[in-house]
Amino acid sequence: MEQKTCDYSYLPCQFCVGKNHCRQCGEDIRRALLGLSGVAAVEMDVPARRLTLTLDGADFDDVADAADALGVFL
Ligand SMILES: [Zn+2]
Known part of the structure; x- marks a missing residue:
């Protein structure tokens, strides 16, 4: 298991009250x-x-790509 912590700069929050x-x-x-x-x-x-991921076999780059596709900029 591998733990990764990253700070993200953006959430896809344009339409909700809390924004980013x-x-x-x-x-x-x-x-x-x-x-x-x-x-x-x-x-x-x-x-x-801050986003903390515990990876059990996944490649961090793949997860980062998936986060990117969801609109989270790491
Ligand atoms: Zn929101």
Whole structure:
């Protein structure tokens, strides 16, 4: 297992009240990333804009690409 912490600069929050620091959008992203194969755990610290990934076989670059596709800029 490998743990990666990264700071993200953006969440896809244009239409919700919280804009770029919204807990609901963070939760949506968290669930989407958690659904990827080889991802054991995902923590989103929305106020700190920090994403912590626990990888169990997944390649970090692949997860980062998936996050990018969801509109999160790492
Ligand atoms: Zn939001």
